[in-house]
Amino acid sequence: RTESQGKTFTESQAFSQSEIVRLLQGDDDDWLFAAAARVNRQAFNRQVYLRGIVEFSNFCRNNCHYCGLRAANRKVERYRLTSEQILSAVALIAESGMGTVVLQSGDDFTYKADIIARLIRQIKSRYQLAVTLSLGDRHHDELALWREAGADRYLLKMETFDRELFAASRSGTASRPDANSRTGADYDERLARLKRIQQLGYQTGSGVITDLPGMTDEILARDLLTLTWMQLDMLACGPFVAHQQTPLHQSPNGDVLKSHRVSAILRLMNPDANIPATSSLDAIQPGARLQGLTRGCNVVMPSFTPQQVYASYNIYPGKNSASDTLQARLSALKQQISHLGLVASNARGDALRNPYVP
Ligand code: SAM
Ligand code: SF4
Numbered sequence: 204r205t206e207s208q209g210k211t212f213t214e215s216q217a218f219s220q221s222e223i224v225r226l227l228q229g230d231d232d233d234w235l236f237a238a239a240a241r242v243n244r245q246a247f248n249r250q251v252y253l254r255g256i257v258e259f260s261n262f263c264r265n266n267c268h269y270c271g272l273r274a275a276n277r278k279v280e281r282y283r284l285t286s287e288q289i290l291s292a293v294a295l296i297a298e299s300g301m302g303t304v305v306l307q308s309g310d311d312f313t314y315k316a317d318i319i320a321r322l323i324r325q326i327k328s329r330y331q332l333a334v335t336l337s338l339g340d341r342h343h344d345e346l347a348l349w350r351e352a353g354a355d356r357y358l359l360k361m362e363t364f365d366r367e368l369f370a371a372s373r374s375g376t377a378s379r380p381d382a383n384s385r386t387g388a389d390y391d392e393r394l395a396r397l398k399r400i401q402q403l404g405y406q407t408g409s410g411v412i413t414d415l416p417g418m419t420d421e422i423l424a425r426d427l428l429t430l431t432w433m434q435l436d437m438l439a440c441g442p443f444v445a446h447q448q449t450p451l452h453q454s455p456n457g458d459v460l461k462s463h464r465v466s467a468i469l470r471l472m473n474p475d476a477n478i479p480a481t482s483s484l485d486a487i488q489p490g491a492r493l494q495g496l497t498r499g500c501n502v503v504m505p506s507f508t509p510q511q512v513y514a515s516y517n518i519y520p521g522k523n524s525a526s527d528t529l530q531a532r533l534s535a536l537k538q539q540i541s542h543l544g545l546v547a548s549n550a551r552g553d554a555l556r557n558p559y560v561p
Contacts, residue, residue: 216471223424227464239467239499242474247501251545252477252552253536254335255296256305258508258516258523259284263309265339267362267373269415271446271517272309278448282512283313286322292507297330299533302551304332305358305504310339319345320352327353333551335408340392343399350403355553357400358408359393360439363415364429365422366390372415397433406554408437408477413465414457415443427465431472436554437502438473440465441481444519459484459491463498470499477502477554486521493539502552503540505533 216238218226226235260283266273284292289306296304304326308314323334335356336349346357363369369390401407411426412418430438442457466478479502480495492503506523508516513523525532537547 215474218428218468218472220421220424220428223427223468224420226468227420227423227461229460229464232460232464235464235467235471236498239470240497242470243499243501246474249545250501250548250550250552251496251540252303252502252548252550253301254303254305254479254502254504254552255293255299255301255507256307256504257284257289257292257296258307258506259289259292260308260311260314261512261516262311262313263339264312265310265373268450269362269372269412269443269446269519271448271519271522273449276448279517280515282515283311284509284512286318286325288509289322290325292509293326293330293332295529296507297332300549302331302333302549303335303356304507305335305337307337307358308339310341312341314338316341316345316348320348323349323352323354333553335406340389340396343396346396346400346405347403350405354405356406356408356437358410358437358439359397359400360408360410360412361393361397361426362410362412363418363422364394364411364426365418368415368417368422369393371417401433406436408439409433409435410437410439410441411465412457413440413442413462414455416451416454423465427468427472430469435473435476437477437479438466438469439479439481440469441483442487444483444486444521446517446519456487457483459488463491463495466495466499468499475554477552479504482506482522483519486519486524493543496540496545497543503536505529505536 261272262281263272264274266275293304326332326334333355335358336354337358397409442462444456445452445454462484469478478500480492480500484491484495516523540547
């Protein structure tokens with residue numbers, strides 16, 4: 204471990220692209236998973252950070268080919284929570300003692316910048332909570348306003364850093380249908396937005412969808428190198444899950460083991476980053492999300508989305524499908540974490556990394 208600006212950093216391991224490809228192909232799983240678990244222990248001392256997530260709108264103006272919330276999907280029952288409903292869900296997160304609230308939605312511009320800013324201020328004035336936003340492709344000035352209002356973190360997954368695969372997977376927005384023909388334009392905008400988020404001083408997260416149709420191990424390896432090069436604070440990678448009401452409905456689901464390898468490799472290259480075990484793991488193989496906590500992940504994000512709309516945040520099949528109450532889900536999760544010999548932690552769990560200034 205080394206010291207920098209008063210913080211302690213765990214030594215990271217560098218891999219070449221071909222070494223990553225070999226690890227992705229299962230060349231040395233025993234070593235990889237054991238090493239990732241060891242580095243996890245060094246960096247987080249067996250703690251697993253719990254973040255309460257409120258999925259407050261499933262309206263989206265975009266048409267990502269993989270996502271069940273895409274604008275063209277007329278079969279989703281759409282909902283929007285009011286500020287009061289969002290604050291009630293946040294109150295439950297605060298009462299449960301968790302240190303972070305994550306606000307997530309489709310790219311829903313009905314929530315104007317000042318509505319979100321007021322929400323952030325209300326949360327920050329009432330509770331000692333870190334606020335993470337995951338609201339998609341919002342304007343640079345909106346991102347600046349929310350940072351000023353007190354938001355701590357922003358999660359914007361590139362899904363892949365491969366320009367062609369990105370263009371093939373995320374066609375233009377509903378409000379800008381012409382973007383479809385401007386191959387790569389959205390790519391540059393999203394990447395610029397990600398860099399802007401870092402410059403604004405957010406703890407910044409990005410990530411990829413593993414086994415996104417068209418992704419090869421070479422692309423994935425390059426993605427992991429780029430994520431590492433960007434010195435991100437949060438690295439969110441989960442497997443592709445095919446949704447019936449999307450153009451990719453016939454593509455196979457992602458491989459859970461491959462996604463675990465990705466988290467483990469990222470852990471070794473980014474020892475101090477926060478790496479969530481995503482719910483898409485469980486959607487493919489129940490229990491795989493927990494297993495991820497023993498293979499490099501250190502964060503889980505239980506949903507506090509109100510029960511009456513919970514199941515409608517159906518990004519992919521199996522997402523928000525549990526019929527248990529929120530309290531029952533939460534206590535089961537905590538028990539499962541402790542059965543793994545880990546500790547469910549309510550700490551804010553801020554990233555320990557040096558901010559990257561591009
Ligand atoms: N609209 C915002 C955005 O796209 O950044 C945030 C909400 S979006 C539903 C959150 C994440 O869901 C995306 O970043 C994507 O990685 C993930 N996602 C969507 N569809 C998926 C699928 N079929 N399989 C796996 N992950 C998926
Ligand atoms: Fe919208 Fe996000 Fe789904 Fe794309 S991934 S359709 S931006 S909710």
